Amino acid sequence: MKTKFLRLISLCLPFVLFLLAGCGADTTTQKNSETNLSKEQTVMYSKNSKIEDVKNDPVFKNYGRLLFPTDEYYFGGDTLGNLRFTYYSHIDPNKTVEIVNTLRERAAEGQTVFYDIYSESEKAADTSKRDTGLFFFKGTPGKRFAVCNAGGAFAYVAAMHDSFPHALELSKKGYNAFALIYRPGAQTACEDLSRALNFIFSHAKELEVNTDCYSLWGGSAGARMAAWLGTYGPEYFGGGSLPRPGTVVMQYTGLSEYSKADPPTFACVGDSDGIANWRVMRSRLEKMKQLGIDTEFHCYPGLGHGFGLGTGTAAEGWFDDAVAFWEKQM
Numbered sequence: 001m002k003t004k005f006l007r008l009i010s011l012c013l014p015f016v017l018f019l020l021a022g023c024g025a026d027t028t029t030q031k032n033s034e035t036n037l038s039k040e041q042t043v044m045y046s047k048n049s050k051i052e053d054v055k056n057d058p059v060f061k062n063y064g065r066l067l068f069p070t071d072e073y074y075f076g077g078d079t080l081g082n083l084r085f086t087y088y089s090h091i092d093p094n095k096t097v098e099i100v101n102t103l104r105e106r107a108a109e110g111q112t113v114f115y116d117i118y119s120e121s122e123k124a125a126d127t128s129k130r131d132t133g134l135f136f137f138k139g140t141p142g143k144r145f146a147v148c149n150a151g152g153a154f155a156y157v158a159a160m161h162d163s164f165p166h167a168l169e170l171s172k173k174g175y176n177a178f179a180l181i182y183r184p185g186a187q188t189a190c191e192d193l194s195r196a197l198n199f200i201f202s203h204a205k206e207l208e209v210n211t212d213c214y215s216l217w218g219g220s221a222g223a224r225m226a227a228w229l230g231t232y233g234p235e236y237f238g239g240g241s242l243p244r245p246g247t248v249v250m251q252y253t254g255l256s257e258y259s260k261a262d263p264p265t266f267a268c269v270g271d272s273d274g275i276a277n278w279r280v281m282r283s284r285l286e287k288m289k290q291l292g293i294d295t296e297f298h299c300y301p302g303l304g305h306g307f308g309l310g311t312g313t314a315a316e317g318w319f320d321d322a323v324a325f326w327e328k329q330m
């Protein structure tokens with residue numbers, strides 16, 4: 001009997017050791033996985049971080065390159081601290097660092113911070129559509145949304161200064177904000193914005209956004225996009241039968257055309273802007289007001305083109321004024 005028992009033990013022992021070894025391996029793998037995840041979540045960028053390192057960060061997958069203009073001719077600097085853009089002023093390095101760290105942290109936690117607006121087949125048919133998409137700065141589930149559009153003279157997209165900061169600040173106020181990366185060119189940019197709106201409306205439940213009285217924001221060329229969508233509607237640019245925005249917020253663009261269908265509009269500019277004439281902007285809004293459209297205009301002394309959020313300038317505070325104007329329309 002004792003011999004049989006010992007034989008049974010000897011037969012079972014390898015199997016038991018295999019199970020124990022397996023458990024040890026699984027535990028080690030799990031610990032390694034947790035360590036890697038912890039590293040992904042804790043790595044933080046600074047003003048000394050290389051732009052190339054941010055673009056190629058694995059946590060951003062294949063969309064990290066779209067954080068900065070795809071045409072490097074229009075931006076300079078090799079770190080987040082010395083980043084600069086053609087046509088733009090008052091770039092805030094602290095805000096740049098905050099933006100990339102916010103997106104990185106959310107992506108590392110498994111949140112979706114970037115959405116394609118075109119299918120793979122559409123991008124294969126038109127390769128320029130590969131350089132498009134929506135960065136999502138999620139706010140409070142169920143609150144209204146805004147789409148922010150950076151300028152760049154329809155030659156490039158200066159999102160890191162002219163739309164990401166706005167989207168981040170809107171999300172801090174609870175609003176669900178998107179920053180659009182579009183194809184340069186007035187027509188293609190408006191087509192991409194229309195497509196982006198179609199995407200948001202089609203996925204509103206998944207995105208947890210309220211589509212009532214949404215707003216379009218833009219600076220320079222991006223402001224023209226927002227205004228044109230307000231004037232003509234998304235359907236005009238192929239976006240389908242969607243409502244016009246409840247509010248348009250425009251910065252520094254000398255657009256003069258308007259219509260009685262235009263939504264309520266907030267506009268601001270510097271009086272030393274050599275690209276967008278403040279008098280043209282004021283005149284447009286005055287004429288819209290005569291048609292019964294709610295408008296608000298601000299002109300800031302001594303400021304040139306492309307001041308973004310205007311931190312530390314005469315324009316500081318314009319962003320809160322614009323949000324209040326949008327909320328009034330709700």
